[in-house]
Amino acid sequence: MAREGARSKDSAKPGIKEVAAVAGVSPTTVSRVLNNRGYISQETRDKVHAAMKRINYTPNDIARAMLNGRLNLIGMIVPYVSSPFHAQAVQAVERTLAENGFKMLLCNSANRPDLERSYIDMLRRNMVDGVIVNSLNIGAEAYAEMGLSLVGIDCDLGETSVQIASDSYGIGELATRRLIDDGCSRILCLRNNSRMRMPANKRTDAYHDVVEQAGLPALVREVEFVKSDDEKSAVVAKILDENPDIDGIFAGDDTMAAICLNVMKRRGLSAPDDIKVVGADGARRTMTFMPDLTTVRQDIDRIGELAAQSIIALVNGEKPESNTKLPVELIEGKTA
Amino acid sequence: MAREGARSKDSAKPGIKEVAAVAGVSPTTVSRVLNNRGYISQETRDKVHAAMKRINYTPNDIARAMLNGRLNLIGMIVPYVSSPFHAQAVQAVERTLAENGFKMLLCNSANRPDLERSYIDMLRRNMVDGVIVNSLNIGAEAYAEMGLSLVGIDCDLGETSVQIASDSYGIGELATRRLIDDGCSRILCLRNNSRMRMPANKRTDAYHDVVEQAGLPALVREVEFVKSDDEKSAVVAKILDENPDIDGIFAGDDTMAAICLNVMKRRGLSAPDDIKVVGADGARRTMTFMPDLTTVRQDIDRIGELAAQSIIALVNGEKPESNTKLPVELIEGKTA
DNA sequence: CTGTTAGCGCGTTCAT
DNA sequence: ATGAACGCGCTAACAG
Numbered sequence: 001m002a003r004e005g006a007r008s009k010d011s012a013k014p015g016i017k018e019v020a021a022v023a024g025v026s027p028t029t030v031s032r033v034l035n036n037r038g039y040i041s042q043e044t045r046d047k048v049h050a051a052m053k054r055i056n057y058t059p060n061d062i063a064r065a066m067l068n069g070r071l072n073l074i075g076m077i078v079p080y081v082s083s084p085f086h087a088q089a090v091q092a093v094e095r096t097l098a099e100n101g102f103k104m105l106l107c108n109s110a111n112r113p114d115l116e117r118s119y120i121d122m123l124r125r126n127m128v129d130g131v132i133v134n135s136l137n138i139g140a141e142a143y144a145e146m147g148l149s150l151v152g153i154d155c156d157l158g159e160t161s162v163q164i165a166s167d168s169y170g171i172g173e174l175a176t177r178r179l180i181d182d183g184c185s186r187i188l189c190l191r192n193n194s195r196m197r198m199p200a201n202k203r204t205d206a207y208h209d210v211v212e213q214a215g216l217p218a219l220v221r222e223v224e225f226v227k228s229d230d231e232k233s234a235v236v237a238k239i240l241d242e243n244p245d246i247d248g249i250f251a252g253d254d255t256m257a258a259i260c261l262n263v264m265k266r267r268g269l270s271a272p273d274d275i276k277v278v279g280a281d282g283a284r285r286t287m288t289f290m291p292d293l294t295t296v297r298q299d300i301d302r303i304g305e306l307a308a309q310s311i312i313a314l315v316n317g318e319k320p321e322s323n324t325k326l327p328v329e330l331i332e333g334k335t336a
Numbered sequence: 337m338a339r340e341g342a343r344s345k346d347s348a349k350p351g352i353k354e355v356a357a358v359a360g361v362s363p364t365t366v367s368r369v370l371n372n373r374g375y376i377s378q379e380t381r382d383k384v385h386a387a388m389k390r391i392n393y394t395p396n397d398i399a400r401a402m403l404n405g406r407l408n409l410i411g412m413i414v415p416y417v418s419s420p421f422h423a424q425a426v427q428a429v430e431r432t433l434a435e436n437g438f439k440m441l442l443c444n445s446a447n448r449p450d451l452e453r454s455y456i457d458m459l460r461r462n463m464v465d466g467v468i469v470n471s472l473n474i475g476a477e478a479y480a481e482m483g484l485s486l487v488g489i490d491c492d493l494g495e496t497s498v499q500i501a502s503d504s505y506g507i508g509e510l511a512t513r514r515l516i517d518d519g520c521s522r523i524l525c526l527r528n529n530s531r532m533r534m535p536a537n538k539r540t541d542a543y544h545d546v547v548e549q550a551g552l553p554a555l556v557r558e559v560e561f562v563k564s565d566d567e568k569s570a571v572v573a574k575i576l577d578e579n580p581d582i583d584g585i586f587a588g589d590d591t592m593a594a595i596c597l598n599v600m601k602r603r604g605l606s607a608p609d610d611i612k613v614v615g616a617d618g619a620r621r622t623m624t625f626m627p628d629l630t631t632v633r634q635d636i637d638r639i640g641e642l643a644a645q646s647i648i649a650l651v652n653g654e655k656p657e658s659n660t661k662l663p664v665e666l667i668e669g670k671t672a
Numbered sequence: 673c674t675g676t677t678a679g680c681g682c683g684t685t686c687a688t
Numbered sequence: 689a690t691g692a693a694c695g696c697g698c699t700a701a702c703a704g
Contacts, residue, residue, distance in 0.1 A: 015697050025674080027699090028675060028698095029673090029674060030698095032699090034699095038673080038674090039673050041673065058457065059698085060698070061461040061462050062398055062407065062461075062697080063696075063697035064699080065680095066402065066680045067680055067697090067699055081427045081430070082426075084418075090418075094444050095444055098443070098455075098458075103458060104442050105440065106440050106441075106442040108430050108431055108434075119434075122434075124394045125394055125395055125398075126397050147349075254625075255624060258625050259624065262627050285418060288591060288598070289594050351680090351682080352682060352683095353681075361690075362690065362691045364683080364691060364692080365690060366682095367682065367683055368690085370683095371683075373683085373684090375690090376689070377690090395681090396682070398681080399682045401696090402681080402696045402697065403695085403696055404696090405696080
């Protein structure tokens with residue numbers, strides 16, 4: 001279709017063949033030098049290395065992958081990298097992958113099932129060796145069918161996959177208890193609207209259990225993760241209007257906590273005096289911007305690191321721990 | 337080396353060949369159906385499509401790339417995706433690339449020259465068609481030598497590359513003027529320690545010009561971008577100790593602004609009463625967490641979108657605008 | 673120690 | 689309208 005696909009004359013990237021020609025040996029010998037396979041005389045080795053430098057040769061991982069079926073490439077699917085949790089997780093994953101000679105294809109699904117499906121297709125076409133999923137808006141079977149190594153961060157991708165997550169129940173438990181200990185009697189729990197079986201949903205389960213044990217009424221509302229800040233604010237404002245007796249909020253995550261605090265401020269309400277607010281996640285950047293936020297922190301770096309190590313192990317045919325739950329920690333701020 | 341590289345028996349991913357066998361045609365015909373090339377009878381076309389579905393065939397972009405020399409893959413290098421500016425930029429780039437059938441290989445350089453070099457090597461080996469650079473810690477020649485399409489976000493990568501940036505001088509100008517208009521007479525300017533020729537340095541140039549025009553003394557200090565929040569805080573604390581007369585701070589970016597505000601609060605100083613603070617960047621998440629921050633906003637989404645469009649144009653042999661400067665906007669908050 | 677042959681999955685001639 | 693042969697860059701067999 002496009003004419004420019006063809007490499008111009010001799011400006012094409014040199015290959016093993018050109019190196020061989022310059023060095024006066026066969027392509028196979030060059031390959032051997034490249035991979036340190038078999039016996040090669042030091043003399044030949046030097047000639048080849050010199051030739052590679054002379055013509056500025058770079059090996060082609062793509063061609064290699066066609067032979068051995070492995071590209072050392074991992075796909076990672078998140079809803080939005082710009083969300084603090086995902087940004088930090090992606091960074092940790094990429095760093096760990098790179099340290100082990102792997103590369104990352106990044107996908108922002110925007111929590112849209114259609115995009116997620118097309119990303120799955122894209123990843124298959126590009127021979128990724130495994131996928132790390134942090135955004136599940138379709139059936140897990142869609143991933144299982146890929147026949148690839150799978151790691152879910154806060155997602156259950158099925159029997160053969162590895163799952164990495166924080167102690168989600170603990171998050172909801174710590175946050176809710178903190179509010180109750182603080183004297184709250186009408187606690188709002190905000191959760192996103194995912195219908196998928198994600199461990200994160202346990203935050204809400206814990207909330208239910210804890211308020212029930214305390215003999216308090218449950219008040220759970222959903223906020224769509226995909227909406228804009230303004231839309232989320234409107235939802236929160238409406239909830240506060242309809243429930244003027246709310247004196248505590250478990251916001252579900254720190255971004256929602258910030259939005260709640262913003263809505264409150266606009267109506268002259270402050271935390272912790274009028275309403276106490278507890279978030280969740282505690283990403284590094286979030287804490288820089290909101291050092292006073294009371295929240296439950298996840299070890300996001302560790303999550304990313306483990307996810308990367310797990311996918312590498314799976315790709316290598318090893319059997320990593322299949323269901324890791326990381327401890328969480330209540331961070332005392334000034335909003336509760 | 338590894339035995340598991342070999343595909344097991346027939347569980348291997350089906351290729352064009354298997355499809356051909358099932359459909360009872362030649363591989364060439366399957367290829368034609370796949371690419372809508374030449375004339376094919378509707379009957380054959382249907383048979384092929386049926387066969388593809390039957391054996392769950394997925395085309396191999398990698399093999400294709402070896403033929404036409406194009407993988408539609410773009411590398412993107414940032415210091416840290418977890419930084420708000422970069423997170424938002426990466427997200428915008430990826431979204432735009434995906435909409436045009438391109439994929440992104442993400443690289444976190446941590447501003448380390450050695451990592452940046454190894455990423456360059458990695459990208460070459462993986463046949464990327466172009467690179468978007470948002471982290472320049474080595475000579476631009478290292479990129480030019482790749483012989484690939486290049487787009488620099490706030491980086492000058494040389495003659496043949498495209499450069500996308502905000503009006504950096506305008507950022508420094510708006511911020512500094514805002515502080516002077518507010519009555520500040522001893523304004524601190526924080527900048528990162530990059531020695532590279534980045535447009536972002538013009539923020540400091542503008543600061544110099546504006547304070548000079550106002551007959552005020554200049555006070556510029558460097559803070560290493562790679563340091564931890566605690567280390568940055570210590571640096572800021574030291575600067576404040578040594579210059580107790582500071583009444584205004586142009587923080588360079590919003591993260592530094594947040595750190596300054598945190599240090600101030602710890603010493604009982606508040607903005608804008610004691611010291612006025614103006615940041616820069618105005619990433620979406622930052623504004624959610626710090627809605628009261630006075631800052632100069634860049635259109636980060638637009639930057640990412642333009643960067644993606646430009647690299648695609650370059651890869652396609654077109655000539656996009658080579659040096660785009662995007663307007664910036666002062667956001668009135670309550671810290672100045 | 674080194675070269676030759678074959679082929680990974682695919683698209684593109686050139687025939688038929 | 690369809691098929692056979694060749695090659696992309698590289699490596700695993702199998703000679704020598």
